[in-house]
Every structure is written in C-alpha cells, then in structure tokens.
Amino acid sequence: MDLLCRALQDGVRERVRKVRNAGMPSGSYVPGTGNSVANYVSTENFLAMGDAGHRWAAA
Numbered sequence: 001m002d003l004l005c006r007a008l009q010d011g012v013r014e015r016v017r018k019v020r021n022a023g024m025p026s027g028s029y030v031p032g033t034g035n036s037v038a039n040y041v042s043t044e045n046f047l048a049m050g051d052a053g054h055r056w057a058a059a
Helices: 002-006 011-027 043-058
Strands: none
Touching: 002 011, 002 043, 011 043
C-alpha cells in the first residue's frame, strides 16, 4: 500500500513487473492491494497497477 501512495506510476508498473516475474515459475500472479484500497491511494497509481497486470495477461 505504501508504494501505491508514494511512488510515481512508473514505479508502480515496475513493481508489478518484478512481482509478476517472481510469481511466474508457479504460474500464479494477481495484482492487488490486499482486501481493500485506502482512500488516500491515488486513482492513477491504482489504475497503473491494474493496467500493468492486464498488459501482461493480454500478452
């Protein structure tokens, strides 16, 4: 959650790529924030996280 609050969109996308690559051997990867999204998370960063995950899934 801290990354979504403080990072720039490119930082969020990079973290999604790193986490995705770490989960690839098992074939498991789901971007998310846990069980909720705090109201202080920027909409842009939240959408960047989802977009980066979607781009990988669509590739």
